[in-house]
Amino acid sequence: MTSDSGTHSSRTDHTPAGREGKISTVDADEIANFEKMADHWWDPNGPFKPLHQLNPTRLAFIREALDSHFTLNPAAAQPLQGLRLLDIGCGGGLVSEPMARLGASVTGVDASEKNIGTASVHAERSGLTIDYRATTAESLAENGEHFDIVINLEVVEHVADVTAYLKACRQLIKPDGIMLVSTLNRTAKSFAMAIVGAEYVMRWLPRGTHDWTKFITPAELSDHLEQAGFDTASPQGFIFNPLTWRWALSSRDTAVNYAIAATPRSMDNTGQ
Ligand SMILES: C[S@@+](CC[C@H](N)C(=O)[O-])C[C@H]1O[C@@H](n2cnc3c(N)ncnc32)[C@H](O)[C@@H]1O
Numbered sequence: 103m104t105s106d107s108g109t110h111s112s113r114t115d116h117t118p119a120g121r122e123g124k125i126s127t128v129d130a131d132e133i134a135n136f137e138k139m140a141d142h143w144w145d146p147n148g149p150f151k152p153l154h155q156l157n158p159t160r161l162a163f164i165r166e167a168l169d170s171h172f173t174l175n176p177a178a179a180q181p182l183q184g185l186r187l188l189d190i191g192c193g194g195g196l197v198s199e200p201m202a203r204l205g206a207s208v209t210g211v212d213a214s215e216k217n218i219g220t221a222s223v224h225a226e227r228s229g230l231t232i233d234y235r236a237t238t239a240e241s242l243a244e245n246g247e248h249f250d251i252v253i254n255l256e257v258v259e260h261v262a263d264v265t266a267y268l269k270a271c272r273q274l275i276k277p278d279g280i281m282l283v284s285t286l287n288r289t290a291k292s293f294a295m296a297i298v299g300a301e302y303v304m305r306w307l308p309r310g311t312h313d314w315t316k317f318i319t320p321a322e323l324s325d326h327l328e329q330a331g332f333d334t335a336s337p338q339g340f341i342f343n344p345l346t347w348r349w350a351l352s353s354r355d356t357a358v359n360y361a362i363a364a365t366p367r368s369m370d371n372t373g374q
């Protein structure tokens with residue numbers, strides 16, 4: 103038997119009431135789940151295999167969205183130079199690192215200290231400078247931090263309060279910035295692929311990693327984003343082709359994985 107009292111005392115900081123009685127968007131059980139897998143973020147055949155496989159397509163979506171929002175020079179080696187980027191819920195840094203390589207000044211934040219430990223060691227070994235911090239969107243917002251770009255991939259289906267979380271993200275974005283959010287749709291197909299396929303048949307992820315009832319439809323995510331003070335673009339699907347074992351972007355098929363680009367509405371109209 104192992105004692106986990108240390109884990110418990112740090113986990114109580116993540117209760118929805120938060121350390122000082124403030125609202126927290128962190129779900130303690132979700133973070134405990136990710137901590138169990140924290141050593142495996144960079145193993146392409148480990149529990150994060152689906153994220154590794156999806157990564158080139160996620161990065162293509164990000165590049166396209168940022169190219170058109172900021173009118174970047176696509177020929178530049180480091181087109182994101184001069185832009186401050188937050189990767190919120192960064193995990194082991196699978197997206198923070200390519201963003202740093204593209205020249206962005208990257209802050210990677212995760213509610214799990216273990217994830218941040220893994221991410222920091224990996225970035226150092228890769229010769230990349232990334233400002234990794236174990237904290238939350240709401241704490242950063244309280245500190246008055248602002249970013250040109252907020253990358254928010256596969257996190258909303260794991261937070262305690264989606265609107266509160268997105269409102270905190272909204273406060274972190276500069277007026278002419280952009281946030282890119284991706285998540286899983288709540289459909290029969292996503293149940294078959296993300297729960298039955300990934301957790302039970304392929305056994306990539308431990309059973310229970312995802313709670314299908316917390317998956318969010320594109321219409322619901324757009325509503326949450328709009329309530330949080332964003333304007334939203336049309337969702338883009340990430341579709342998996344089991345024959346080629348490749349992912350691609352689709353403007354039509356958002357049945358499983360999808361992403362939405364969101365830009366802040368002026369503060370005057372958000373009711374904040
Ligand atoms: C599925 S992983 C995605 C990791 C990374 N964004 C990626 O796509 O490669 C979800 C991550 O969100 C973190 N997380 C969950 N709730 C959070 C919250 N409220 N604030 C910050 N991080 C959170 C977890 O610890 C976990 O690392």
Ligand SMILES: [Mg+2]
Pocket residue numbers: 256257259260312
């Ligand atoms: Mg997930």
